[in-house]
Amino acid sequence: MDDTREAFSALVATLDYPMVIVTAAADGENAGCLVGFTTQCSIDPPRFLVFLSEKNRTHEVARRADRLAVHFLDDADHALAELFGGETGDNVDKFSRCRWHAVDGAPVLDDAERWFVGRVVDRYERGDHGGHLLEPISVAPAPGPRESEGDLSYQDVREMEPGHEP
């Protein structure tokens, strides 16, 4: 690694941002993984962008799906994060180890309170992560008072060993 890449890598390792689980279904197969590379990127129209590693099982399924579900995690959601970030769908059926239901053709995790399903309106295929631009079409009911302290964030899980090679 050259000096600039090494310095950039050290810099971004200090950042903090919310972790989500992105799920997809295509041709009868469910997939999903823990994702840090996400952002809202437009207010009107509302748009949200998620980036999936091209090596992940989730990307392979998501590129064939026209809807994705995005789940925002609470700091109490470590076990769910470990299942979706520490295991790969190449080896494990993650959806047999959690509760879920379909919404608009996307698998929504019952244990995540805050989620939306988005229609894929564009894709960005450069670099080693593919971007999926989402238009929200279904949004979780407004949650009641939250029991947890806050969001599960990158610094909470950065020591986790990814289930798939990056």
Ligand SMILES: Cc1cc2nc3c(=O)[nH]c(=O)nc-3n(C[C@H](O)[C@H](O)[C@H](O)COP(=O)(O)O)c2cc1C
């Ligand atoms: C802290 C952390 C951040 C991650 N961020 C992303 C990400 O932004 N995009 C992505 O595709 N995978 C990301 N991953 C990796 C996947 O969640 C992980 O490799 C998962 O096991 C892939 O599962 P799959 O092969 O079933 O898709 C991250 C993992 C960790 C631990």
